[in-house]
Amino acid sequence: MGGKTVSIIGLGALGILYGQHLSHALGKDRVKVIVSKERKARYEREGVTLNGEACDFTYVLETDRGNPSDLVIVCTKSLTLESGMNSMKYQVGPETAILSLINGITSENILGARFGQEKVIPTVAIGMDATREGQNVLSKVKGWLQIGADVPEKLDRLNRVKEIFDEAGFPYVVEKDIMLKIWEKFIMNVGVNQVVMVHETTYEGIQTGGAYHEQARAAMHEVVEVAQAEGIPLEETHIQNAFDIIDTVDPQGMPSMRQDGLAKRKTEVALFAGTILEKAKQYDLETPVNKALYQRIKEMEKTF
CATH class of the missing domain: 3.40.50.720 (NAD(P)-binding Rossmann-like Domain)
Structure with a gap:
């Protein structure tokens, strides 16, 4: 070989x-x-x-x-x-x-x-x-x-x-600052994957603006707060960068979490909202959007 x-x-x-x-x-x-x-x-x-x-x-x-x-x-x-x-x-x-x-x-x-x-x-x-x-x-x-x-x-x-x-x-x-890039992807996962999962939609549901888009944006904002507490230079501009990338994918496609939901498999919610909730507690931050997403996805998993 x-x-x-x-x-x-x-x-x-x-x-x-x-x-x-x-x-x-x-x-x-x-x-x-x-x-x-x-x-x-x-x-x-x-x-x-x-x-x-x-x-x-x-x-x-x-x-x-x-x-x-x-x-x-x-x-x-x-x-x-x-x-x-x-x-x-x-x-x-x-x-x-x-x-x-x-x-x-x-x-x-x-x-x-x-x-x-x-x-x-x-x-x-x-x-x-x-x-x-x-x-x-x-x-x-x-x-x-x-x-x-x-x-x-x-x-x-x-x-x-x-x-x-x-x-x-x-x-x-x-990438020169690969750890920042990991958090940039994380911010996308937390906002996009979870909101698409909760509302049982596709990428189109958050590409077109509206309530789902705004909920994803709010979840991402909480990631920015946690990241900055961790010393990661994540900023509000990274939220728009995430949406700019999502706008390039197939509107009828779905993130992995939604695919897991359709297949009745346990999701990675602990990896996304779960991580944010754990770190927010450590830094005494309020993350109500991720808390609501976490609770809803766990409720959905009970029906699998």
């Missing part, structure tokens, strides 16, 4: 979207989708498609103790991160770089505690509209990854990730 290798952990919408790009660009022998024995049998039996095109992935069992990968991309949900880390343990070696595409602001620290903080390159997945329907993912906009080194010691590892992405023609941007 020549060239640097990539492992994909979690074959949801992003795992399929980016796994397909990397497999096409680098060759399927260099891109491994790490799975359990049961999932391998199901994927090979039922197939996986992107916009109707079959994905010819190389499935590798999580028990395989072969050579570790140069890059591991974690595409699980936050609720399944623990099992994802168990699946990827044999893919992580001393020089491996780990990227997390999980929403929120906590997964990097969790991965770093397990595998070493020096291996984790902070990452934000932005601008995509991938929606999974069964074993097929629909996507009109691929989006891009924002990556960066939060400490100088990670610059060499970051450069190795850049080399892989450059070879693959993979969409990415290196």
Whole structure:
């Protein structure tokens, strides 16, 4: 197997979207989708498609103790991160770089505690509209990854990730202040994902203004207050930046939380409003919009 290798952990919408790009660009022998024995049998039996095109992935069992990968991309949900880390343990070696595409602001620290903080390159997945329907993912906009080194010691590892992405023609941007970018994505998740979920709408519901749009904006404002208390230079202008990005995606698309709701799966509300409520308590801040969103989503989950 020549060239640097990539492992994909979690074959949801992003795992399929980016796994397909990397497999096409680098060759399927260099891109491994790490799975359990049961999932391998199901994927090979039922197939996986992107916009109707079959994905010819190389499935590798999580028990395989072969050579570790140069890059591991974690595409699980936050609720399944623990099992994802168990699946990827044999893919992580001393020089491996780990990227997390999980929403929120906590997964990097969790991965770093397990595998070493020096291996984790902070990452934000932005601008995509991938929606999974069964074993097929629909996507009109691929989006891009924002990556960066939060400490100088990670610059060499970051450069190795850049080399892989450059070879693959993979969409990415290196950000000087990657932690700010993580909070910028977080502000979008807190406002957009939760409001679309609560009102059972699509992106169109918040793109067009009106009550849903204003509720999302108010939820984002509370994130700004919490971020500033944490020393993160998030500002009101970042709220409009988030809406500018959302306005570019398919109006009939839906964020991951709404997709979870439709599938009757537990959502990542603890990752969004739950995190804000916890941090607001720490800083003695009032966050009534996120409190209301949290309570409503938890009520909806009881019907699943």
